Amino acid sequence: MSALLRRLAPLPFVLLAASVLVFALPRLTGVDVPRAVLRARTADAVPDPEVQARVAAEFGLNDSAVVQYLRWLGAALRGDLGFSFVTRQPVAEVVGDGLAVSGVLTVLALGLAASIGVPAGVYAASRPGGLLDRGLSAAGIVGVSVPEFVLAPWLVLVLAVGLGVVPAVGWGGPQHVVLPVLTLAAYPGALAAQLVRAETVEVLGRDHVRLARAKGLSPGRVLWRHGARLATTSVTSLSAMVVAGLLGGSVVVEVVFGIPGLGRGLYDAVLAQDLPVIQAATLAVVVVAVSAGAVVEVLALVLDPVARNREESR
Amino acid sequence: MRAWLGGIAAALLLVVAPLALPDPVATDFGAILAPPSAEHLLGTDQVGRDVLARLVVGARLTLGTTLLTVLVTGVVGIAVGLAAGYRAGPVGGLVLRFVDLLAALPIVLFGLLATLVLGPGLGSLLAAVWLVGWTPFARQTYQLTVAEAGREYVEGAVALGAGTARVLGVHVLRNIAPALVAHACLRFAGTLLTVSGLSFLGLGVQPPTPEWGAMVAEGREFVFAAPHLVLAPSLAVVLVAGAATALGRRLG
Numbered sequence: 001m002s003a004l005l006r007r008l009a010p011l012p013f014v015l016l017a018a019s020v021l022v023f024a025l026p027r028l029t030g031v032d033v034p035r036a037v038l039r040a041r042t043a044d045a046v047p048d049p050e051v052q053a054r055v056a057a058e059f060g061l062n063d064s065a066v067v068q069y070l071r072w073l074g075a076a077l078r079g080d081l082g083f084s085f086v087t088r089q090p091v092a093e094v095v096g097d098g099l100a101v102s103g104v105l106t107v108l109a110l111g112l113a114a115s116i117g118v119p120a121g122v123y124a125a126s127r128p129g130g131l132l133d134r135g136l137s138a139a140g141i142v143g144v145s146v147p148e149f150v151l152a153p154w155l156v157l158v159l160a161v162g163l164g165v166v167p168a169v170g171w172g173g174p175q176h177v178v179l180p181v182l183t184l185a186a187y188p189g190a191l192a193a194q195l196v197r198a199e200t201v202e203v204l205g206r207d208h209v210r211l212a213r214a215k216g217l218s219p220g221r222v223l224w225r226h227g228a229r230l231a232t233t234s235v236t237s238l239s240a241m242v243v244a245g246l247l248g249g250s251v252v253v254e255v256v257f258g259i260p261g262l263g264r265g266l267y268d269a270v271l272a273q274d275l276p277v278i279q280a281a282t283l284a285v286v287v288v289a290v291s292a293g294a295v296v297e298v299l300a301l302v303l304d305p306v307a308r309n310r311e312e313s314r
Numbered sequence: 315m316r317a318w319l320g321g322i323a324a325a326l327l328l329v330v331a332p333l334a335l336p337d338p339v340a341t342d343f344g345a346i347l348a349p350p351s352a353e354h355l356l357g358t359d360q361v362g363r364d365v366l367a368r369l370v371v372g373a374r375l376t377l378g379t380t381l382l383t384v385l386v387t388g389v390v391g392i393a394v395g396l397a398a399g400y401r402a403g404p405v406g407g408l409v410l411r412f413v414d415l416l417a418a419l420p421i422v423l424f425g426l427l428a429t430l431v432l433g434p435g436l437g438s439l440l441a442a443v444w445l446v447g448w449t450p451f452a453r454q455t456y457q458l459t460v461a462e463a464g465r466e467y468v469e470g471a472v473a474l475g476a477g478t479a480r481v482l483g484v485h486v487l488r489n490i491a492p493a494l495v496a497h498a499c500l501r502f503a504g505t506l507l508t509v510s511g512l513s514f515l516g517l518g519v520q521p522p523t524p525e526w527g528a529m530v531a532e533g534r535e536f537v538f539a540a541p542h543l544v545l546a547p548s549l550a551v552v553l554v555a556g557a558a559t560a561l562g563r564r565l566g
Binding site for chain 2 (some may be wrong): 028029153156157161252255282286
């Protein structure tokens with residue numbers, strides 16, 4: 001239990017620090033907020049100074065930074081993240097919708113990566129130096145060397161332009177999911193396969209596996225029940241890394257395929273200097289990344305008794 | 315040795331080759347989206363610029379930025395990792411947690427925020443990759459240093475009166491250097507993908523300056539009519555990243 005507490009204790013501080021940075025963001029950009037609001041709404045190059053002063057008063061920009069921060073934080077905790085400068089939609093809504101879309105992509109990509117990567121890694125470990133094993137180590141190098149911004153146009157070229165089986169861009173139907181999910185799943189899939197292979201090879205050399213073999217268990221049973229089981233720990237920690245990367249880092253994929261996710265929302269907001277959306281999206285990405293990390297650390301403790309004992313005895 | 319000679323030859327080629335190639339920003343409206351031919355070995359783009367010339371000149375920017383980034387982030391990350399690993403108590407652990415926290419955030423987030431604060435350009439791209447690029451180096455060096463700090467030769471050096479700086483700089487660093495070089499090769503690949511990826515999103519150098527990631531982005535609009543516009547720069551990225559990864563794994 002104390003191990004759990006030690007893992008989770010820093011979380012509130014990290015989130016608090018992140019909120020201060022996110023709050024300070026508009027001040028770092030040097031964007032004149034009332035001016036930006038007016039320009040986004042009226043497309044007027046030189047706004048009336050009187051109107052500008054009224055907007056500043058309305059946003060409470062004349063108060064001290066601390067007062068503004070506390071007010072902003074209080075509102076944010078209640079789910080009120082302000083309104084988009086550009087569309088005037090509630091920001092919480094914009095970010096929530098984007099998060100839902102990116103979440104679907106992330107879950108599908110992670111599922112695909114795990115369901116191909118894990119069995120491939122275990123099988124390769126059972127036959128070291130075999131065809132799949134050698135193919136996998138080559139695929140590992142390719143997997144980490146082909147970035148999303150390269151894989152996406154290649155897949156478009158082959159599957160959309162060449163074969164014409166799926167549309168190149170768009171969002172809405174199941175046919176739109178294929179290319180982005182394939183693009184997103186490639187890297188985690190290759191990584192999972194390599195990780196699982198290395199772990200399983202190591203576990204297969206341990207005493208309890210040799211005992212299981214000596215008892216006369218079939219090779220398949222030994223491999224899947226005893227060998228591959230411990231590999232789940234490393235796959236969990238991998239998925240944390242990937243979830244954070246996928247949710248916030250799917251910017252490239254969402255921009256390329258025209259998907260209205262969180263990454264695309266943040267990208268568009270930066271281009272339009274839509275500060276409230278940028279702040280909320282940044283906060284969402286940070287919260288997801290930090291909590292994914294925490295969840296995995298806890299899961300690792302739950303799944304791996306050895307690590308748990310080490311932590312308790314410390 | 316052959317690999318080093320190959321690397322030097324490739325670097326020389328990048329310096330000399332542009333002299334023999336057409337101007338990378340000169341437009342030729344007589345040859346728009348032309349497929350590869352004897353005159354334009356990799357064809358031309360949407361305004362008739364020679365793709366090979368842009369690829370070679372872009373290599374200097376893309377690979378130069380990557381190399382500079384690996385050097386800068388390597389020095390910072392190795393220094394942090396050495397210091398934190400040698401004093402691997404609560405302070406070292408705290409440093410490591412900060413490193414992990416920073417590394418957990420997607421780099422694109424930093425690229426976007428740097429662009430917001432500094433405006434689009436090479437400066438904000440460098441700010442973003444330098445801000446987080448040192449964390450993998452720090453983590454790797456930390457682990458190597460922790461393993462090394464308990465060895466007899468370190469104890470011996472301390473017993474002989476060597477200061478912390480001397481123990482770390484002369485003894486520990488020299489022993490973990492081979493592993494760090496291998497790690498730097500892997501980081502070169504990763505940094506190349508980050509740099510060109512941010513440029514792909516328009517967060518790096520601005521047109522018409524040729525850069526590999528930006529070239530892929532430009533070519534994407536013409537993927538139906540002229541696939542070579544996407545294929546040439548994207549293959550360049552993949553080949554260099556793959557070579558650096560393979561080298562890093564061979565060394566590591």
